[in-house]
Amino acid sequence: MSNYKIIITDRAINDLINIGDYITYTLLEPRIALNLVKEIRESIYKLRVFPFRQTLVNDEVLAEQGIRCLPYKNYYIFYIVEADRDDVLIIRIGYNKRNWKQILGI
Secondary structure, eight states, X not given: OOOOEEEEOHHXXXXXXXXXXXIIIISOOHHHHHHHHHHHHHHHHHTXXXXXXXXXXXXXXXXXXXXXXXXXXXXXXXXXXXXXXXXXXXXXXXXXXXXXXHHTTO
């Protein structure tokens, strides 16, 4: 079994920055923000070993695009496995109560 390369899109990086900023500056919890961002990144990098552990999302249009969702606490990590290139493409990260169909472009 080979390790997959993790590629995090600019949008997903911005999502992670925004999560950290919101918790730091709005909720005034910088230590919690730092730990949460670190834990999300660790969860992402665990996908290197077994990226197919999460099934395709339960939406026909998103599933046709190969989008999978890794839940972490109150957040979703959306990603696509590009098996022919051994890549995992992290496309978005965010709070699980948001309208993800709209955010992901449906």
